[in-house]
Amino acid sequence: MSVTDNINAIRKALPQGVELCAVSKFHPVEKLQEAYDNGQRIFGESREQEVKQKYETLPKDIEWHFIGHLQTNKVKYIAPFISMIESVDSERLLDEIQKQAAKNGRTIDILLELHVAQEETKSGWMPGEVLDVMRSTILAERWPNVRLRGVMGMASITDDETQIAREFQSLEEAYRDLLTLLSPQGLTDATFNVKSWGMSHDWHVAVRNGSTEVRIGTDIFGEREY
Numbered sequence: 724m725s726v727t728d729n730i731n732a733i734r735k736a737l738p739q740g741v742e743l744c745a746v747s748k749f750h751p752v753e754k755l756q757e758a759y760d761n762g763q764r765i766f767g768e769s770r771e772q773e774v775k776q777k778y779e780t781l782p783k784d785i786e787w788h789f790i791g792h793l794q795t796n797k798v799k800y801i802a803p804f805i806s807m808i809e810s811v812d813s814e815r816l817l818d819e820i821q822k823q824a825a826k827n828g829r830t831i832d833i834l835l836e837l838h839v840a841q842e843e844t845k846s847g848w849m850p851g852e853v854l855d856v857m858r859s860t861i862l863a864e865r866w867p868n869v870r871l872r873g874v875m876g877m878a879s880i881t882d883d884e885t886q887i888a889r890e891f892q893s894l895e896e897a898y899r900d901l902l903t904l905l906s907p908q909g910l911t912d913a914t915f916n917v918k919s920w921g922m923s924h925d926w927h928v929a930v931r932n933g934s935t936e937v938r939i940g941t942d943i944f945g946e947r948e949y
């Protein structure tokens with residue numbers, strides 16, 4: 724199956740209103756171009772240098788989403804052009820995104836990455852932790868150039884679909900709690916409306932459990948060559 728066939732098959736299977744982020748990390752620009760020629764505009768990347776190079780090479784109407792672990796000292800490389808940073812997992816990172824967004828005269832969309840999986844290694848805030856931070860923060864004062872767009876997360880790597888579904892439901896709950904908590908600050912589901920969960924092995928479960936954006940790499944581009 725070609726990249727085009729894969730994308731068409733996934734698009735057909737996705738319910739209305741679920742966006743597809745094509746995760747193109749480690750894949751050559753030719754494959755991204757094929758996806759682009761087939762109408763794909765949102766691409767997910769996880770390394771600063773790589774996304775910057777691809778941004779410079781490929782058409783400018785692509786929306787680049789950063790989905791990997793982001794060190795604060797690397798924010799400056801992607802701040803001029805990134806459409807969304809999905810992997811925001813600390814206050815320090817938010818402060819730095821604010822600084823770099825302001826420097827570039829931009830507002831940067833972000834998702835709060837939450838940790839709901841069993842694995843120790845998965846990054847992200849614990850849901851309670853992010854609520855505590857947001858409870859004591861005035862968004863418009865501290866992060867005026869950052870727009871909170873929603874929540875991102877990953878389920879455990881397991882074949883147990885019940886467990887995966889439960890973890891996605893935890894993300895959904897955290898999303899709702901954040902929306903409620905921040906509504907007095909003017910946050911509404913008109914803009915805080917991105918629920919990014921579901922990857923190649925679990926996107927079918929994700930779309931049955933509240934996801935509005937799936938991040939799919941392998942099922943589109945094949946195995947990555949590291």
Ligand SMILES: *Cc1c(COP(=O)(O)O)cnc(C)c1O
Nearest residue numbers: 746790922923924938939940941
């Ligand atoms: C690599 C990656 C994906 C895509 O994974 P596939 O299994 O190839 O679909 C999605 N989300 C994040 C955060 C990733 O790092």
